[in-house]
Amino acid sequence: MSGTGLVVLLAALALATAVGLVLRARNGRVRTTTGAGSPDGWALTGAAPDGAEQVLLLQLSSPVCTPCRQTAGVLGELAATEPGVRHVEIDVADRPDVARALSVMRTPTTIGFDRAGRELLRVSGVPRRAELDAALAPELRGRPA
């Protein structure tokens, strides 16, 4: 028996539990961001908003990433049913410059931009659909651009 080892074990489990709870609370949560000084997502991806499109949901993914596929499912469905939303998925292995410009470390990360290219929100992990809908509602109700 090692008394030190037991103490270290309990401390390590406590630390890991705290980290895990923080990660779980953050995962998929929609955080509204001010976007002051952040680059224009439309310009970064070479996309331009069509007539009805008010919001760009830019998804940064990596090739081997299970939650990225789930995120693409959630955002693809949203874009298919909501004409005001454009979903663009990019692979950070192909476009590390985009990840760098937007200071994205983890995949999947989703960043919402308004029609003018201002950053609205960020989501790390698979977005929670209800939170995303609520966060986008003001933009999609035809706020003057």
Place this chain on the structure above:
Amino acid sequence: MSAPDGSGAPARSTDPPLDPRGVRFAAGLTTVVLALVLVSGSGWLAAAQALVFAAGAFAGMRFAPYGVLYRLAVAPRLGPPAEREAAAPVRFSQTVGFVFATVGAVGYLSGLTVLGIVATAFALVAAFLNAAFGFCLGCEMYGLLARARAARA
């Protein structure tokens, strides 16, 4: 709506995709073994866990012992997985685990007990995060490294 740009890229690993429940089962067993290493101070147990990591990391995830145990003893009792996850990041995380478990074993066996404890504790935190929360630290590292490689290329 769009397709991912990298959808046509060839897979970097030949390992078939994994049942995520098996990955967490293996992380749970790893957590228990590493906890026993800390409590007992046994360098040989740390060395045994290093060998378990080595099998998955160097031979492939098909040969990872805890994964084999899952497929034989647990998976038949469960339904098929709703989805599977790519093996390459998990395999990389086994390599990271191998390094930490090996350093831990060398520390305990050579009398550098503090080194053994610290290395084992790091591996335990990573294994526990995966087992309890489904968060794979090694897989996150794999993603960042893959990006760094792509940026250099």
